[in-house]
Structure formats: C-alpha cells, structure tokens
C-alpha cells in the first residue's frame with residue numbers, strides 16, 4: 001500500500017505537488033492521471049525517495065522508501081526508460097541490478113522471459129527501440145518480485161500488441177495482490193486496464209475513485225431517439241418535461257427522461273421508434289472536463305460551431 005499524507009513539493013514559485021493525501025491499495029491497478037505538468041512524475045519520485053518533499057510524507061507499506069533496506073524487494077518502478085547505459089546489454093544491465101539487490105541470476109532470466117526480451121538480451125541496449133527499452137524498464141521493476149509497483153507512462157513507445165501485453169501484465173500483477181500505480185496523461189490508456197483512478201490537476205487531487213464512479217461523472221447523459229415523425233415525438237416528450245434537441249440525421253437528443261419512459265410514451269402515441277440509445281460521456285470527455293482548468297499548456301480552443309448549427 002502507498003500512503004501520501006499532505007504531500008507538498010515546491011520548486012521555487014512552482015508548486016508541483018500541493019497538499020496531496022491519498023491511499024493506493026493492493027489488488028488494484030490504480031491509474032494516476034493528469035495533464036502534462038500536473039505533478040505525477042514528481043509524486044512518483046517522492047514515493048521512491050528520489051526527490052525530497054517540501055512537507056508531508058509518502059510511505060510504502062508503512063515506511064518511507066528511503067528507510068527501507070529491501071530496495072527492489074520492497075517496490076519496483078519504471079520511471080524513465082531512456083535512463084539506462086546504452087553500451088550494456090539487457091542481461092548485463094539486469095544482472096548488475098540483481099547483484100546490488102541480492103537477487104539471484106535465475107530471476108534475471110525469468111523477468112527477461114516475462115517481458116519478451118529473452119531472445120535479444122545479449123544485444124546492446126543502445127540499439128533498442130523505445131518499446132524494447134520500456135520492456136527492459138518493466139523487467140527491472142519486476143526483478144525484486146515486489147509487492148508495490150510504480151510505472152510512469154509505461155505504454156510510451158509500445159505498439160498495439162505491446163500495449164495489450166502491458167495492460168494484461170499490470171492486471172495480472174494486481175490480481176496477484178500487488179499495489180500497481182500507473183501514471184498516464186491519456187485516459188484512453190487507462191480505461192482498459194485501471195480499476196481505480198487518481199486524478200491530479202496542477203498538483204492537487206481532483207478525483208480519487210473507482211473507474212465506474214468516474215465514468216458516472218460524465219457530464220453528458222442523454223438518450224438518442226430516431227423516429228420517422230420527430231416533430232410529433234418531440235411534442236410528446238416536451239409535454240412530459242423532457243429537453244429535446246435535434247441532431248444531424250433527424251436524431252433527437254433527449255434529456256430528463258429515461259429510455260424506457262421514452263419508449264413507453266412513443267408506444268402510447270403510436271409513434272414508431274427506429275433507434276433508442278442511452279449515451280454517456282466517454283471517460284476521455286469526463287477527464288477533459290475535470291482537468292480543463294488545470295491544463296498547463298493549453299492550445300487555442302477549437303473554433304465555435306457556426307451560428308444556427310446545432311451542436
């Protein structure tokens with residue numbers, strides 16, 4: 001378990017992490033999300049004892065990482081996949097790490113197989129693709145078979161098969177009862193792998209909840225209805241207090257009434273329905289809404305829709 005208590009980190013006038021209190025529990029993949037510059041990497045570095053907090057504390061299984069003598073057995077991490085000696089090969093790199101952490105050579109071969117690098121373990125890391133370096137970084141994190149794992153943007157540089165492999169691995173590690181904390185600035189990467197989310201905006205906690213609870217925040221929730229007589233159905237639904245908006249292709253977007261009630265009303269008035277779909281905002285939309293105020297490097301907003309055009 002990872003516990004942060006009133007954790008704060010300032011760099012001059014920049015507050016990278018601002019009074020962060022949260023718990024990351026075992027048995028789950030917890031996604032750590034936030035726009036660029038939100039403070040994710042700084043938080044991970046503090047948890048690992050690589051950066052000192054200005055105030056507050058971060059503990060892994062009840063102790064500060066620095067005070068823990070067990071190193072890689074205690075927590076494993078992938079922080080910066082590029083941060084390795086390019087002249088070495090993967091086996092030598094992992095063997096050196098294993099030696100300094102009292103880990104047997106057999107474990108090096110095991111993790112090389114686990115991440116799919118066994119066949120190229122004798123090649124210089126300098127010639128590795130970004131995806132291969134990510135796999136090597138994941139292998140290093142797994143080396144000590146730790147109960148707590150932290151991954152900073154582990155999907156970077158992986159091809160679609162690699163992304164699927166990494167997702168499965170993270171889920172498997174969590175299913176084994178480990179604490180798995182994974183940062184990303186893309187919700188799309190998290191929605192198929194995380195079951196809990198922690199969202200940061202400008203160093204502050206903006207959400208800490210299950211993926212399902214996060215999805216339920218989605219601002220938009222309406223029912224799309226298609227009928228050959230939209231005007232008649234719109235009149236019926238409006239009389240029942242619903243909000244009705246016409247969309248392209250003759251679709252009605254209805255708010256304030258559930259799909260089953262809309263279906264019953266249409267039937268009662270003899271109006272055929274060709275489509276009846278409940279729509280909720282995607283997780284990506286919910287994430288964008290939630291962090292819109294905390295985007296550090298926002299671009300120009302998209303051009304507004306032309307006057308008179310709906311939506």
Ligand SMILES: Nc1ncnc2c1ncn2[C@@H]1O[C@H](COP(=O)(O)OP(=O)(O)OP(=O)(O)O)[C@@H](O)[C@H]1O
Pocket residue numbers: 011014015016034035036037038039040041042043185
């Ligand atoms: N060593 C440092 N010195 C000064 N400022 C720093 C330092 N490290 C981070 N910062 C600042 O702290 C803030 C948080 O940065 P951090 O890298 O933790 O964010 P992040 O959420 O990991 O972003 P990204 O998704 O871009 O990696 C940023 O404003 C960054 O510029």
